[in-house]
Amino acid sequence: MEITKLQLFSYRNYKQCEIDFKNGLNVICGKNAQGKTNLLEAVYFCVVGKSFRASREKEVINKDSEFAKIKLFIKKEIGNSIVEIIFSRKDKKTVKINGVPIKKISELLGEFNGVFFSPDELKLIKESPEDRRRFMDIDISQTNKQYFYLLNRYNQILQNRNKQLKMNLKRDDLVDIMKIWNTQLATCSLKIAKYRQNFVYMLAPFAQKAHSYLTDNKEKLGLEYVGIEEKTEEDIIKHLEKNLDKDLALGYTSYGPHRDDIKVTINDVDVRTYGSQGQQRTCALSLKLAELDIIKNQINTKPVLLLDDVLSELDDDRKNRLLAYCKNVQTLITCTSFNYNVQCNKLEIENGEVKK
Ligand SMILES: Nc1ncnc2c1ncn2[C@@H]1O[C@H](COP(=O)(O)OP(=O)(O)O)[C@@H](O)[C@H]1O
Ligand SMILES: [Mg+2]
Numbered sequence: 307m308e309i310t311k312l313q314l315f316s317y318r319n320y321k322q323c324e325i326d327f328k329n330g331l332n333v334i335c336g337k338n339a340q341g342k343t344n345l346l347e348a349v350y351f352c353v354v355g356k357s358f359r360a361s362r363e364k365e366v367i368n369k370d371s372e373f374a375k376i377k378l379f380i381k382k383e384i385g386n387s388i389v390e391i392i393f394s395r396k397d398k399k400t401v402k403i404n405g406v407p408i409k410k411i412s413e414l415l416g417e418f419n420g421v422f423f424s425p426d427e428l429k430l431i432k433e434s435p436e437d438r439r440r441f442m443d444i445d446i447s448q449t450n451k452q453y454f455y456l457l458n459r460y461n462q463i464l465q466n467r468n469k470q471l472k473m474n475l476k477r478d479d480l481v482d483i484m485k486i487w488n489t490q491l492a493t494c495s496l497k498i499a500k501y502r503q504n505f506v507y508m509l510a511p512f513a514q515k516a517h518s519y520l521t522d523n524k525e526k527l528g529l530e531y532v533g534i535e536e537k538t539e540e541d542i543i544k545h546l547e548k549n550l551d552k553d554l555a556l557g558y559t560s561y562g563p564h565r566d567d568i569k570v571t572i573n574d575v576d577v578r579t580y581g582s583q584g585q586q587r588t589c590a591l592s593l594k595l596a597e598l599d600i601i602k603n604q605i606n607t608k609p610v611l612l613l614d615d616v617l618s619e620l621d622d623d624r625k626n627r628l629l630a631y632c633k634n635v636q637t638l639i640t641c642t643s644f645n646y647n648v649q650c651n652k653l654e655i656e657n658g659e660v661k662k
Pocket of ligand 2: 342344614
């Protein structure tokens with residue numbers, strides 16, 4: 307899978323812009339605050355239907371404009387496609403695939419596959435399990451819509467259950483009501499756990515390979531899914547029942563896939579606690595490169611790799627290894643200066659425009 311062209315209209319600091327991309331390495335160069343990250347944001351918008359940084363979506367609309375548009379041209383093994391996203395200050399955004407508006411964002415998933423990495427992604431290793439769950443969820447959803455629906459359903463049930471917990475019902479009544487929620491929750495929990503377990507199991511060898519490569523075999527990366535251990539719905543229900551008083555006291559459900567995690571180790575030591583910043587960063591990158599491999603395996607074509615500002619964060623050895631890796635997959639990489647002796651399509655960005 308490849309992108310051939312991106313058009314932006316009133317998107318952040320881009321007024322009107324058209325950029326052609328080549329296969330292999332595309333280097334997006336420019337000084338600070340010129341629009342490099344904005345560009346990757348726009349491309350990644352077409353992968354997941356949302357921004358990796360805007361909390362309020364309308365903030366992507368140029369400050370002097372009423373609407374904004376992203377138009378991305380994708381070349382695939384079979385057929386090409388165009389993804390368009392139109393933002394308006396007044397209405398909800400519209401997403402079109404080949405000119406046809408979609409009804410649900412889930413219809414977009416899988417249309418265009420990409421993997422995004424920025425220094426921020428360090429939180430994938432460093433921060434709370436939530437970030438690692440999001441990583442699993444976005445990944446599995448990209449190639450599996452059933453999972454996306456399942457997750458939505460789980461969250462809905464969880465919300466309802468939590469609401470009940472806060473309603474100050476008599477305990478006996480609550481026990482009855484909880485039976486329904488627990489059963490539904492258990493069904494979804496078991497399925498989600500299986501998907502995630504399987505995902506981490508598949509991811510591990512790829513992540514290990516990427517990490518060995520980036521570190522020149524100096525470090526061995528290990529991944530382990532940490533989640534619910536029960537093997538049947540009945541056992542999960544029992545666990546939920548056992549936790550009722552605890553949940554009542556807390557006012558929320560304390561057990562389930564919404565607490566899952568991935569344990570990451572280097573040479574068998576927990577990276578989150580003991581890894582250096584550099585190790586954690588390389589780990590996060592390895593996970594992302596592995597994500598790329600997994601998606602590739604599932605859809606039989608390579609997704610596009612989007613790397614924001616990663617070069618400044620790596621030592622020369624790791625930098626060169628990463629760049630060598632990027633030759634084999636269409637990559638968009640941003641940086642402030644680029645003087646490496648590799649073949650690439652170099653684009654200069656200045657103030658929301660590509661310098662000709
Ligand atoms: N909605 C918007 N309208 C106009 N400019 C914007 C908007 N959102 C962000 N910007 C501008 O985009 C620039 C930052 O772009 P960014 O892609 O993060 O830069 P960098 O090249 O450093 O990655 C800033 O100058 C910011 O003011
Ligand atoms: Mg940036």
